[in-house]
Amino acid sequence: MLSANPRQRLANGFALHDRVFLAGDAVHTHSPKAGQGMNVSIHDTYNLVWKIGAVLNETAHRPILSTYQSERRMVAQQLIDFDKQFSRMFSGRPARDIADEAGISMKDFKETFATGNQFTSGASVEYAESILISGQQKCATSVAEGQSNLHIGRRFPSQQVVCQCDATPVQLGDALRSDGKWRLVVFSGDISHEHSMQRLRTLSTRLESSDSILSKPVLEPILVHSAPRRDVELLDVPTAFYSRKDTTAYDYYRVYADDESYHHGHGEAYEAYGVDSEEGLMVLVQPDMYFAWLAIICSTQQIGMVTARLRRAVKYPSDDEDEPDELDEEHQEKLIADLQATDAQRNELYLMLFLTLQLAGALYFAYAFVFRSRNAQQRLLALLSLSSTLCTAYILHYMRIEAPRRKGKTAVYKLNAAKGPVEEYLAYLNAALAAMLLLAAILSWHRSLFEDAARQALPAILFGSAMFVRQQVAPLDMEELQKAKYNYKGA
Numbered sequence: 385m386l387s388a389n390p391r392q393r394l395a396n397g398f399a400l401h402d403r404v405f406l407a408g409d410a411v412h413t414h415s416p417k418a419g420q421g422m423n424v425s426i427h428d429t430y431n432l433v434w435k436i437g438a439v440l441n442e443t444a445h446r447p448i449l450s451t452y453q454s455e456r457r458m459v460a461q462q463l464i465d466f467d468k469q470f471s472r473m474f475s476g477r478p479a480r481d482i483a484d485e486a487g488i489s490m491k492d493f494k495e496t497f498a499t500g501n502q503f504t505s506g507a508s509v510e511y512a513e514s515i516l517i518s519g520q521q522k523c524a525t526s527v528a529e530g531q532s533n534l535h536i537g538r539r540f541p542s543q544q545v546v547c548q549c550d551a552t553p554v555q556l557g558d559a560l561r562s563d564g565k566w567r568l569v570v571f572s573g574d575i576s577h578e579h580s581m582q583r584l585r586t587l588s589t590r591l592e593s594s595d596s597i598l599s600k601p602v603l604e605p606i607l608v609h610s611a612p613r614r615d616v617e618l619l620d621v622p623t624a625f626y627s628r629k630d631t632t633a634y635d636y637y638r639v640y641a642d643d644e645s646y647h648h649g650h651g652e653a654y655e656a657y658g659v660d661s662e663e664g665l666m667v668l669v670q671p672d673m674y675f676a677w678l679a680i681i682c683s684t685q686q687i688g689m690v691t692a693r694l695r696r697a698v699k700y701p702s703d704d705e706d707e708p709d710e711l712d713e714e715h716q717e718k719l720i721a722d723l724q725a726t727d728a729q730r731n732e733l734y735l736m737l738f739l740t741l742q743l744a745g746a747l748y749f750a751y752a753f754v755f756r757s758r759n760a761q762q763r764l765l766a767l768l769s770l771s772s773t774l775c776t777a778y779i780l781h782y783m784r785i786e787a788p789r790r791k792g793k794t795a796v797y798k799l800n801a802a803k804g805p806v807e808e809y810l811a812y813l814n815a816a817l818a819a820m821l822l823l824a825a826i827l828s829w830h831r832s833l834f835e836d837a838a839r840q841a842l843p844a845i846l847f848g849s850a851m852f853v854r855q856q857v858a859p860l861d862m863e864e865l866q867k868a869k870y871n872y873k874g875a
């Protein structure tokens with residue numbers, strides 16, 4: 385237990401081997417000023433028990449248990465920080481006037497209280513990216529998250545909506561029952577318009593297809609449409625939103641309208657959540673009401689992504705263990721980035737290796753030119769060989785091939801060098817030089833001068849192998865990889 389101050393203590397660990405768990409006052413205590421011990425302790429255990437329940441019921445992968453410590457210890461730390469700040473407000477000396485910076489002014493007190501309210505209500509608690517919570521970056525590409533007032537990793541805020549079947553005003557938070565199920569809350573837009581309804585039907589088909597994790601009882605879809613309630617018949621809504629997986633009876637309490645209620649006004653849920661009625665929105669909510677992922681619903685690709693996202697955390701007993709899971713966008717991005725980094729590192733290594741070989745060759749020919757050449761002809765050949773190997777080294781080092789640009793389906797590789805005459809013609813000149821030396825080697829061979837033949841053939845061999853390696857270490861075709869991303873299955 386860390387104990388800088390005996391009143392404010394925080395345990396180093398909340399779990400041991402993800403088998404023994406501690407929660408509440410056992411792992412964090414603070415002064416009575418903040419009055420948050422019970423609130424935070426209850427949330428600790430709520431966070432923990434749905435995960436343990438899911439793992440024991442075999443509907444979640446075991447590693448989700450590790451998120452208990454990562455998520456709740458962070459909140460406990462925030463609680464301690466908040467308590468320190470808050471305690472100072474209570475026990476500090478009141479400021480005499482505005483110039484008294486050491487004292488606590490009323491303005492400071494009010495500000496701390498207002499910020500504290502966000503924390504004490506739990507509304508500002510935000511879990512970091514994990515196996516459960518999607519990375520914010522990824523979501524920025526899926527949907528303009530800034531446009532929505534929903535923040536990934538935070539608790540799903542409740543708004544009033546109207547129940548489609550009986551017109552009662554309902555807090556959407558109450559519709560997300562605490563029963564260990566994940567919820568896919570679908571903001572479909574105005575389904576009295578055919579295009580929105582068609583989009584919803586496509587989604588419903590995916591939600592009901594038997595091979596999809598979305599059809600498993602662990603996930604419950606909830607619909608919030610923005611059409612006038614009376615313009616929509618419940619049975620016109622796709623069946624995924626009212627059929628039940630355990631019986632043939634209907635579930636009447638999963639379809640809601642963002643509409644005027646009879647006695648409690650309009651909830652304006654779409655406006656409050658910042659959902660664009662045209663685009664629609666899908667929100668994946670964890671069993672503890674924290675939401676893990678969101679995306680616009682107009683693309684089938686996004687539906688594939690919600691499946692992949694869910695698969696990271698959720699498993700089902702009937703799942704074929706051998707079947708590779710789909711990877712979600714974040715994983716794929718990471719995989720591609722890792723692949724690119726490893727590839728670049730390996731390419732650099734090969735280039736350095738071959739460059740060293742060229743320089744060793746150049747040194748040898750310089751030595752041959754000075755010490756081993758017996759006549760003018762041999763000196764000329766040694767000089768040409770030296771020039772050739774130096775040219776090859778230059779090409780390897782300065783004229784690298786850059787990442788391909790696409791022309792239709794084919795990748796076009798270009799030189800990663802300024803296009804001067806040297807870059808334009810050097811490779812051809814060197815090829816001609818190497819060919820000439822090879823010819824000399826063949827003639828020497830015919831005259832049984834094997835040592836000379838080997839020496840004269842060497843520049844051509846070095847040049848040929850260097851050009852081959854240079855081609856092999858060309859950067860990855862990232863565009864092709866990015867395109868393959870969404871279809872990528874298995875690691």
Ligand SMILES: Cc1cc2nc3c(=O)[nH]c(=O)nc-3n(C[C@H](O)[C@H](O)[C@H](O)COP(=O)(O)OP(=O)(O)OC[C@H]3O[C@@H](n4cnc5c(N)ncnc54)[C@H](O)[C@@H]3O)c2cc1C
Nearest residue numbers: 407408409410411413416418419420421422423424425426
């Ligand atoms: C005066 C006061 C006012 C407070 N006001 C607020 C407030 O306004 N808001 C708020 O959120 N929080 C408040 N708190 C804090 C809150 O009460 C605690 O943070 C909360 O009760 C912690 O819950 P817990 O389950 O972790 O621990 P506890 O409530 O302490 O529960 C631990 C239980 O374990 C039992 N136990 C201990 N050892 C053993 C053992 N060896 N074997 C079996 N059982 C054992 C204990 O008897 C106890 O029942 C207040 C606390 C105090 C003291």
